[in-house]
Amino acid sequence: MLRRRRTISSTHHSHPPVVPPNEFISDFLEWHTKSKPGLNRALIVFSILTSFGLIGLLIKIFTVGLDNRQDWGYVATITAFLFSTAGCAPFIVIGLRMIKAHWRRPIARIAESYSLVTIVTFLLVLLLLVLVPSSQNRRTIWFQNDHIGTVGAIPFTPHLYVAIGILSMVLSGIALWWTSLKPDIQLVNAYKKSNKPLSNRSWIGGLKQWSIQKAGLSFLGAFFFMSMIWAITLYSVDLCMSLVPGWRDAIFPAYQTLTGIQGGLATIILTMYFLRRFGGFEKYIYMEHFWAASKPLLATCLLWFYFWFSAFIIFWYGKMPIEQDLLQLIMFGPYNIAFYIGFMFCFITPFLILIWNTVRKTIWGPPLASAFIIVGCFFDKLRLYVSAYSVQDDLSLHSITTIPPTILPNLSDILIIIGGISLPIFAMLLSTRLFPIISIWEMADGLRLTKVTKYLRTELRVLGKPD
């Protein structure tokens, strides 16, 4: 029952007063250059945790070696997990820039900085590629088909092309991060009154440089988008699906891309929350950002279910023995607990949290859903990658012959998991220490374009839309 309201629009006080751009710049530069002991302590803790991961990896290499895929399932899981959470985070800000959404501004640098994590994941992918056999004589997307006579047509498959694909994602992410950072680096240097002489490549901030930077951001953004989708397609097919005979799932790369987008968004929302809380950025990161981010998050949760169900119903309805065995392997058999946790935490719980508008409009609601999603993402990757790597059948067969028993993580696996989860946190903390963590030029732009005017009996914000 709607109560009659006295005014047409109600002022929800959903945003703090608009800060003039120069005030923001000076406030933030002061925050950035002051020493933050809390941050330094957190950096030390997480660097130790990340080094556990490296130690675990070294233990694994020197004890079991790179002979058996079964021992490396958890490494594949953590690689896929890192791709799906931190690795896909830059895509979110690229998409938001494309649709010119204002709420991207405070989180742009966070998202772009996560591309630094992909350097480590690329090295892990190179390690995993050693375990993957050549794509001759088995199911592959590289057109090695003896019926149509293309065996040997493309050499060095899949190793060379997977490496190139993922490297292109890494490099374009880093280039994007650097292009966005350049104006801010100059600003920080000027603030710190550093004596570095200006060179031909310094950032002056003239019209030409800004135009090139803008064009570069959109080009690199489009390139990152395409290479991200290609990289995810490659590692989900060549490093997971093709290692299980009988697994033909055309939607799997798209499903993994979607979990990547969901994970990336969840990562950004969580980081946004912690940045607001520990950085004291209540004036710049407020309810509107969480509210705006919660809508695509809800959409990705629904899409997660949709993509999972599309695969499930085809296999389950058709009742073909090969596909029934596959469902046992990756969903209802030895890894069923991981699957149920992933299903609960990637879909049901965040869905139940985010469907309520009052919860979406809080500061804590979307981060809570995001935390569930990140845990769920990890277990979802677990049930897919550990099960795929545990298969010992010859890859030229039509289907798996036995369903291997559950593989539980051993000590090196646990160390690697701890290292893997703390790696993005460490990367983010390091970025906060070394570089301005809020994109100064983008925020200042937004603040310049925002004015508050009176309209009838109320006040409204007016957002400039120059293009």
Add this chain to the structure above:
Amino acid sequence: MQERVFLSHKQINDDLLKGSFQTPLWYWAVMGLFAFLTLCGAVAFGYAINKGLGVTGLNRPIMWGFFLTDFIFWIGISHAGVMLSAILRLAKAEWRRPATRAAELLTVLSLMVAALHPIFHLGRPWRFYWPFPYDFSRGIWPDVRSPLVWDPHAIFTYLIGSTLFVIIALIPDIAVLRDKTRGIAKVFYGALAMGWRGTPRQWKLQIVAGFLLSALLLPVFVSVHSIVSWDFAVNIGAEGWHVTIFAPYFVIGAVHSGVSGVVTMLILLKWMFGWDDYIRKEHLESLAKLLIVIGTLWFYFFFLEFIFALYNLEDQEIALRELQAFTWPYNLIATVFMFFGYLIPVPLWLFKKVRTNWVAMFITSIMVNIGMWCERFLIIVPGLARKTNFNFSWGSYTPSWVEITIIVACFSLIFLLIMGFAKVFPLIPLFDIKEGQILSDEIQIGKRTVPALRVEE
């Protein structure tokens, strides 16, 4: 670059209500033609009921042909409405304003026409209502395991939702018409306006209803075409159908063809009614950019379907792809599909000159729909023509005059209904344009004046 267009409310009323108050002569001629074509289709359908489906080109193994292709095509076009109206309304994109009603109307009408197709293709069409659970006394229920039971339920849910969406958005405009007409027209519009007075409370209810319906229709729209795709994908018999990608592949293909259909429709409206102030280059450009993204996503799904077809190294799947790519007439259809559906339009749309050119956009959007119609055909018929490895029983398909007539009649029925609607109701929502005018503003930044938007909380 958005230029600010200043339109007074009176000018908006006059321009957009032109269709209801003036009728040029060509209108009647065109309506007559479409009515005639629709009648031909009705006659053809009557003939098919009387004689049996043998009058079509269907045979065994190809038991689904043009009718099912057209069915999926129209369900595809119906996705335009929700994409543009609901998603852009939820995203608060300003450039949706002229397109919403045309898109929603296209959705409702194409859904109705799509719902006719299962009746056309049934062996005993007078029993078309048997998949619905109505038989409470005899206890003979439909089989809920069948995708053909999910189909009509999903389509009718979507139809009811979209119709409500159109009606709710229409009410303020019907009220304007009620206030501007006399006599029997006033009684008609008055009844439909349901007492709209334009009070703040009524506006708030109308806006909230629109938002709620937008949010609720989104899962429906995704599920309708997914359920239609599962008509094929759960099938283990036909070749090339049992793949997991069908659901999102069909949905994104539907959005691709639907949004292109809306572009065609908007350009036609602009030319027919002279609505140059309302349908501007910036709308065309935004639609074209959206189409680039959707088209490329669609291409990714097509690429996945293709490489996973060859993934399993199966003889009959290879035979199917050879049929599709290299055998006449499927190779021609495949070429048309690839080039018209993606390879010509999308690269052209990357150029601003093409995006802002009305004739180029008209031609490319029609191309996309021709290409997508061919794509649906290529999914259905070759898969049935090469079913399993009993190649003694493989077949081929040629449509008959009955099928072609009925399909042409469906197209003309849609045009007939759209033009009829345009006579009675305005095809661009008046209140949306007026709202856009109220919300647009300008701000000064330094020496520049930048167009801006007033943002509500």
Add this chain to the structure above:
Amino acid sequence: MVQTPKAKKWKMIIDIDKCTGCQACVLACQAENNIPFNTDALFNQRRASEWIRVERYWEGEFPNVKAKFMPVLCQHCNNAPCEPVCPVFASYHNDQGMNVQVYNRCIGTRFCQNNCPYHARFFNWFEPYWPEEMENQLNPDVTVRSRGIMEKCTFCVQRIRRAEIDADIEGRANVDGDVNPACVQSCPSDALLFGDSLDPKSRVSETLDHARSHTLLDHLGTEPNVIYLKKVDEDYVEKEAHH
């Protein structure tokens, strides 16, 4: 006196080695089940209604050409793909292991034929027509299907019911050989064998685990009730295993 019916599971065994491709089974089925006449034109249009058909595959190059014959009929799959897809339950599995088509429930969506991997189902494209004199040969025990209805092999269910009723009247159980579908009855080379696989004394039960037995398209998991015995070919050369 109606006795409690004993559970039955009908199976058919087709020995491809004995099949000569004479098509007597096709004709017998047509006569028994009121199937309209098939003409050359109908066959080329792919609209011939052949509940059992003989598929013929050529192998080899001239002059060493061989023809391989394979009679294919509805496999009465235990895991029938045609059953869950019918929206109106016109295709269902009865308790004797047979897939049954209910003519007056069918609305003609033809989804069942699309999902049948064996191409075993047929549609009535027009009203069936026989010349007036030939209407006398129609079987009164079998429905004449009108246009728009799907049909397929029923294992001559009318003969099965007739045999069960006769056995009931005589107060005995059915024995092996009581009931044979028209195709089995008419095969001159005894290539077709029909019986109750739950009866341990039936010829079908004894032949079920024959060395040459296999089912068609078993990778689809349809579990057919029609078992084929492979052809014995002295010139067989072990071909390279295809994936």
